[in-house]
Amino acid sequence: MAKCQDVYDLMAGIRDQRASTSLSPTDLNALQQAGLVSYVSAEQYASLAEEVKRLSSDYAALSEQGAARGRLAGDVETETRKAHSILFHLEGKEKQAVALAKEAQDRAALQQADQALAAHEQEYDALIAKKSRLDTLTPLGDAYIGLTSLGARELRDMRFRLYRLAGVDFSAYWGQRQELAGELNDMADRGAQYVLALSGPMSSVDRAHLWSVGIGLAKLRPDVAEGASIYLNAYGRIGEISHNAENRVLAAEILSCLPRGVEESMPSLLQLERDVRQAGVPTESSLGTASILLLGQRADGSFATPNFIQFLHLTPSYEAAALLAIVNKPDLGDKFRSLRAVFNGWGYQSSEDVELASSYLTVSDLPVDGVTTKLAILARGLGAYLRYPLVASSIIASIPELEANEALNLIEEAYETVGKRAMPASPAELICLAVRMVHGVRSEAIGNLDATATAPAVAVGTGYLGGPRFFFLPVIVAHGSYYSTYSALGGVHPGHVHVGGGGFSG
Numbered sequence: 001m002a003k004c005q006d007v008y009d010l011m012a013g014i015r016d017q018r019a020s021t022s023l024s025p026t027d028l029n030a031l032q033q034a035g036l037v038s039y040v041s042a043e044q045y046a047s048l049a050e051e052v053k054r055l056s057s058d059y060a061a062l063s064e065q066g067a068a069r070g071r072l073a074g075d076v077e078t079e080t081r082k083a084h085s086i087l088f089h090l091e092g093k094e095k096q097a098v099a100l101a102k103e104a105q106d107r108a109a110l111q112q113a114d115q116a117l118a119a120h121e122q123e124y125d126a127l128i129a130k131k132s133r134l135d136t137l138t139p140l141g142d143a144y145i146g147l148t149s150l151g152a153r154e155l156r157d158m159r160f161r162l163y164r165l166a167g168v169d170f171s172a173y174w175g176q177r178q179e180l181a182g183e184l185n186d187m188a189d190r191g192a193q194y195v196l197a198l199s200g201p202m203s204s205v206d207r208a209h210l211w212s213v214g215i216g217l218a219k220l221r222p223d224v225a226e227g228a229s230i231y232l233n234a235y236g237r238i239g240e241i242s243h244n245a246e247n248r249v250l251a252a253e254i255l256s257c258l259p260r261g262v263e264e265s266m267p268s269l270l271q272l273e274r275d276v277r278q279a280g281v282p283t284e285s286s287l288g289t290a291s292i293l294l295l296g297q298r299a300d301g302s303f304a305t306p307n308f309i310q311f312l313h314l315t316p317s318y319e320a321a322a323l324l325a326i327v328n329k330p331d332l333g334d335k336f337r338s339l340r341a342v343f344n345g346w347g348y349q350s351s352e353d354v355e356l357a358s359s360y361l362t363v364s365d366l367p368v369d370g371v372t373t374k375l376a377i378l379a380r381g382l383g384a385y386l387r388y389p390l391v392a393s394s395i396i397a398s399i400p401e402l403e404a405n406e407a408l409n410l411i412e413e414a415y416e417t418v419g420k421r422a423m424p425a426s427p428a429e430l431i432c433l434a435v436r437m438v439h440g441v442r443s444e445a446i447g448n449l450d451a452t453a454t455a456p457a458v459a460v461g462t463g464y465l466g467g468p469r470f471f472f473l474p475v476i477v478a479h480g481s482y483y484s485t486y487s488a489l490g491g492v493h494p495g496h497v498h499v500g501g502g503g504f505s506g
Contacts, residue, residue: 002027005166011155019140036151045144052131069113184417190218192421197228231256251291289318296326317355327363336362357394364398377404385431
């Protein structure tokens, strides 16, 4: 099929009412079959134009019909008032019968007028729709072509992708777009099913927490009945050592998605929880920290506890130290310090958010020198929804396969997808759920990436990671009001909850 650039040029020309193309009839038909364009012959266009000519006369007739209906309704109301007046009861029976018959006759006429008016309004609405369609059509050869609503949206979205996909076959790109949309819908549907399954046994848990868990489980536990049963088992078992609600909810998600199973993993989690408390982690944060270390169990069965203790000398955030410990790439310490220095240079004070944002970016493949512009674009976009967007922006920026504007475009798709299922919910809650959905995205066709590009794009082959590397992390949810976490440095952990429920003691 034609390349993406050719399809974009055609669709942009249609939008601007100056369509011209070198696309073959087969390609045009494929675009019509995809629901992106509407293609009509000259005869069909002429027929539409002839029908639309009736708009003015139909509007006048509809207005007159509505006025006549209003007059009839007024007559019925007057007759009804008379029939319920004292004077009416003083009238003779014959006169009363005539008045009541007239009222019944007018009521029947009013009902018929209502039905006729409703039918005429439907016809007029259909004519308006044809006029709207006619307005979108523009000549192309010996026929006419127009954008559908789906086509108009795709034209907007393609703008972010062209710099990388201009030469890609459109059919391959469109197939991947459909696949991604299907994955987002499936994830949101399964997330809704998980919320329904968990909301009864966990009725005291915040609904936003349940949605966050539901999205996480939907990624790796497609069987909702089985996944919900495993999660509830983990949630119940963790209740024995839970020190706060957020730790319990989020640690249970990690435990329920480990391949070893809940029962086999519990002894290790209990031991890790004791180990991190001995290392100085307070009980308020020990369960979440231990869960992250459990997630990073090595192939030989050992854990990154010694590395965790070392990273505690680098950061006061227990969660950040745990994330760094289980990745343990070379030179993580230097990269973490550099990123934290970037945030300090931007004017951010020491806080849990700065530590976490630095850690998420440190364990990513994104180089320090490529983060500044990308993160600024993301923070500005997410800042429309979140009062403090630093951590959420860093989470998305940590995905090297997604450019900034591309990521925001995908977040918007996820936001709309989950919003149809999770309402009522605040925009902040929905945007954090959207971040949760998008986190884990990968791309099969990656090349010539520019983290500072102003016109980024989705690569062909977008999908979701299936491995354990931070697939559940970060777990974030948003609330309409912000609440404090365990922070010795003061301040709050606003708008989101992370695995571990925070990291500072106090």
